[in-house]
Amino acid sequence: MRWTKTLIPTLKENPQEALIKSHRLMLRAGLIRKLASGTYSYLPLGLRALQKAIEIVRSQMNEAGGLEVLLPAIHPAELWKESGRFEILGEDMIHFKDRHGKENVLGPTHEEVITDLVRREIHSYKQLPLTLYQIQTKFRDEMRPRSGIIRSREFIMKDAYSFHASPESLDRTYQSMKEAYQKIFKRCGLEFFIVQADPGAMGGSGSQEFVLFSEAGEDWMVQFGDSDRVVSVEMAHRLVKQRAFPKNGPQGQWKAVPTPGHSSVESVSAYLKKKPSDLLKTMVYQVDRAPFQCRLVKVLVRGDHEVSDYKVRKIFPGAYLASWKVINDQGSAFGFSGPIQCQGIGPLLKNAPLLVDDDVLDMKDFVVGANKKDSHLVDCNLGDIYLENKEREWVIGDFRKVIEGDQGDCQGKAVALKFRTAIELGHIFKLNLRYSAPLKAHYLDSDGKENPMIMGCYGIGVNRILAAAIEQCADNKGIVWPKSISPFQVLVVVIDPKDEGAMKIASQLEDSEELKASGVDILIDDRSESAGVKFNDADLIGIPLRVVLGPKNLKLGKVELKVRKTGEMTLVDIPCLASQILKVLDKIA
Known part of the structure; x- marks a missing residue:
């Protein structure tokens, strides 16, 4: 890919609207552009990174036994009323009446729709367990969209749903999905933590969040003293006195x-x-x-x-x-x-x-x-x-959220509660009968008895993977992409695009079968800009490895390789350039 043949509109200054690092850098690096409050267009560089993350998610879901489907974004409101969630989600839900006067919902999530599908198609225990997933755009009418793609009105989510005939079967799939999520976030280069969480409006029982601690996070997590126990702020209990409500005291003075x-x-x-x-x-x-x-x-x-x-x-x-x-x-x-x-x-x-x-x-x-x-x-x-x-x-x-100064119990000892903000990356739930019971998603067991299916639900905010990676890895010069989700692995900077020899080497790298066989994506900066502009943009967009084709080194038969994360530079001979690129890339996380 040639820089002059794609669209990478970098910015020199920080946009005033962007308050957190990932939002600033995604705008400056030309990954996204804002359309309206909470809605963003993905430009070529941003879309490539997003597609890399999606493919990692898809491969691990397939490995875990999930079957990919694609469900409608427009849902009949009757289905949400049948589950009892139409009122619960309230103003967060985007809904409208069509020309026939029927009320519809723009899907914020798909429990109702998938349960409706399965109740129509699955009737016997012999068809269970079953795990279906999709990667699709969701919609929520956020009151205050902010933090760029971390909290937006339109976002891409991988949501999976499992159906079972027994709690033991659900437990096995839940564990399998937990392991799949760990693999996904490790492959994406993220330093994540697993915390106990509140199921919230999703319902059900067991629930765990996969989070990345960050100052840009909007979810509060609570650590009990210096222990490994971390839970969401909703679930953190403080120590309270065991007291009865006083029956005496002043009355009638109000x-x-x-x-x-x-x-x-x-x-x-x-x-x-x-x-x-x-x-x-x-x-x-x-x-x-x-x-x-x-x-x-x-x-x-x-x-x-x-x-x-x-x-x-x-x-x-x-x-x-x-x-x-x-x-x-x-x-x-x-x-x-x-x-x-x-x-x-x-x-x-x-x-x-x-x-x-x-x-x-x-x-x-x-x-x-x-x-x-x-x-x-x-x-x-x-x-x-x-x-x-x-x-x-x-x-x-104890019916309130904990605050600074509260104490909690940790293995029988009173410890201070410590607060940290985090970005939620994924969430897994044991829904049990929360949706199958009201929606009558039943199956016949081996005795011919009708039972509601036991369900699990597993979500990942795919857009957030990009924002989280930037929050975690960026430096004062720009983005530092993990190799696995970087739009390109290699950026070839041609100092003088009029130099036919330099452009020939760049083209040879682009066409290299050795690099193609290893799945290396290459972006060639062939713009007629100064070296300083090109180097600044290279640091800004954060491609893991920079290959510099400069006239001085080329005269010596050398090419400069520079690792974005560490700044480590190496001069290599032109004939072994492709193999040296692979060698350096192999050492980059």
Whole structure:
């Protein structure tokens, strides 16, 4: 490939919109260009790197026994409603009505679609286990797309789904996929870690994330002291006291105050001249799954803390944040819910059980929502909550996400919790019956009995492999590609493209059967630019090995080889150039 025959629009300056290293360098190196918020075009260099990553993923999935399919990107909304996830994903889901008035979804993931396919085609235990995968574009209406391709509205994902007749069969495939993921990320040159994770809206039980620790990461991980135990922030538990909710204490001293247009903790605390920690948040969750059909749950946490969805789901499986419509239909007001002044609100919300975070028990004279729009109650106390909710179900414990200063238990010892940001590369789940049961994906066992299939799910954000590699390996000059996913392995810099002898050597390398047989991809910089411009661009685009055809060395029958990662330079004789290139490449990771 000749530089003059392709499109590599490099930039000298850092784009102002790019806040993290990978985003800056992908724009500067001409890998991508932004179309709109959260959507990017891949240019030739970026697409080649993406295709290299995809082929690594595909080869390992095939080796693990996966069968590749391609599923529709447009899904009928009825399928998502059948699984119960249409409301759960809420505004993150892009959906629309077609010309016939039918509601459709642009697929953010494909559990429903693959389960629908399998329930139509698989009917016997003799057809199981089965693992299907695809590599396809997904769509999510991110509220704040950022960090380039790390968090975008449109992204490429490898998603695999396995179907089984027994938990033991699922365990075997889960382990096989875990090993396949390890091979994929090792081949891509990534230093990854495996952490226990929250299944989230995916549902199911066991779940592990493959992450790369990076300052550019948006997912928080928690390490227990100096141990090897690392979990997602959602799953990290802190040490809490075993306490009961106080039955006594001040009551009836609160008063209602107007808070027009103020519903968030930050807005209300500023308006009332209070600290966020003086506010008590009441988060309302909805539970639709048996045995908790059509139930609401109130979770109480301090205003400066965040509820852990995972910890809520440990008590109420399948719980998710209730929508504004559900809360308003119960006679409360979205953004103004509270555990006091519940007269006049619907029974589902009024009689909702309470999950109370332990830190709440240390609060006094706090602010809560008044269950009316633009209204809060001030000078509230625990006695007020108890008086109004003493007949309800209560659970007191750890229901918030951990923060700096918390301690956790590690092998019976209290240790400090350490926080690190990470880029999520992949996620594997044991879905069990989460989708097969509601979608009635059944099979007949050896006794002719009908059973729901047991499922697993395994996802990789393919775009993120590129961003993660750049975050991990780049230096102050530009990208340093791992050899396996580099757009090209060799960059031949012809200092003077008018030099016929230099161009002849470049062409010979391009046509070398020895290099082709080893799968070496070559880019020839034949531009009429200065050597300085070419060298700067070479460092920027990060091809692992640079071959410099300069007039001084060529007169001596020599060619310069330079390794991008280490800067190591070697002069080699022209007749053995191809073999020396292979020798140097063999040493590059």
